[in-house]
Amino acid sequence: MSELAVVTGASGGIGEQIAAGLARTGATVVLVARDRARLDRARDRIRGAVPGADLETEPVDLADLAEVRALADRLGERGPSIVVSNAAVIAPLDDRTPDGLHRSLATNHLAPYLLLRRLAEYPAAKPRRFVVVGASPRALTRVPVDLDDLNLEAGRGLGWPPSFRPFVAYARTKNMNAMFVYALASRLAGTGTTVNGVHPGIIKGGHLNRHDRGALKVFGAVCGMFARGTATGADTPVWLATAEEIEGVTGRFFVRRRAVETAPHTTASERVERLWRESARLTGLPATSESAP
Template sequence: MSNPVAVITGASGGIGEQIAVGLADAGATVIMVARSLERLSWASERVAHSVPGASIEIDPVDFADLAEVRALAQRLIPRQPSVVVSNAAVIAPLDDRTPAGLHRTLAVNHLAPYLLLRLLAANLPAAARRFIVVGASPRALARVPVDLDDLNTETRRGLGWPPSFRPFVAYARTKNMNTMFVYAMAQRLAGTATTINGAHPGIIKGTGLGRHDRGALKLFGSTLNLFTPASEAGAQTPLWLATDPAVEGVTGSFFVDRTATSTASHTTDPVRIEALWRESARLVGMPVGGDRDEAPDADHQG
């Protein structure tokens, strides 16, 4: 890591915290980002205990607020981080809307990393840099293609039964958006020193994703947690992508257990990928074109 500054979002616990431990142990100055200042402070203390002498900073940001995401990007650009791990995620009730009218799951899971990484990508350093987007199981996600005409789940069509599972289906769609974003961004950054890849951490307990679950979904999650590994296991593939020399220069791939893996055809279709990119750009107030030397619309408030 020639410029050892690493950023992890969703770093106040679970997989994000464990990635922070690994990056701190690798010698990076680690910037831990999450919504809660209190939880971030506790997490940073745990990381410092695990890695004595670690250089750790915390930056509380609500990823549901795109104005806060823009401000984070402006703080990070001068630091030129060599690693950015997009890990923040939530499964929110369908009626949980931000002041901008966005479903919180869409805002946090897809639009925030889309905006943050695009803003960082507009300022290309000469040194190598790695973006890692934490996704979900390609096999499971094959059944839930993104509804490109309803990113914000206004109609709630196709979310299935029972109703308590519908927030999880909406979440799964955003994870497919993450994968499609990786492919689109990799194409736009081709020929630069910045790479971007996706990673499935596995089905992991202790992520906090299920805190809003109700009914059958809550029962399902509680049962699943009895048989799933802890967050240390979930950090392994993202951390490997962030640090291992073996993946230097590798970009535009999705990894499961450190192995490049195919994803569903609905995530690789160039027409669908471009449609998602364009609608995402509209929702965050950015131009559609390439990212180099690009800036967000001055009048957009997020």
């Protein structure tokens, strides 16, 4: 029986390339994204590039935590051995989900927090690898998470000009990704499930910047001039999910297949644990779990 792999944000860009890379290993790959039509087109493109690829689609809005819970239950019963959390969005500050959550917070951090925590509670027949796609540790050093304002109710410290603030909010969620990796890895140590983070580089071809306006749109265009292709960006996530030499390695963050350090504010234990507790509260999970992974 082939391995079961799950990739979120798989309807285009780097997520589609990660899914294609996993399909080349012979895994059954579940593509997760919000738009059913885009998912179907991505599935067809992957099948064109990887003849015989075994692909499934799960149209799920990852900003809707009820949909994420249902997805975790469907997948958990099947026991995926690879999960790559890749979905992300840069949302306007006033873009709120029906639950009152900022869309970037819900999609970029709370969805992987909820999905991976729930999946970890299911028994695993074989070692599992969880990979969380983050962003540049160096670039994120100056944007620590505001632990008193995760949901941007106050919106402190987002800087100037106003059109750039959604990117700062996004950057904070990417630091949350690293903090979550460390917290989950420590809790799953010795269980056979590894958790690692990765920066794929600045990548062309995705829909991350579709809401950009003003100065942020100009910034995105400039960055795009130096961006790498999606296939290049997918290399390290696929390597983390499949390579024999990385077996058993957990709680690390990688750039171009090399483990790197992230900012001290992402590794400070009291901050990491506080983010874990606040995320549990926002997702309706207990801060601790009775279930053994």
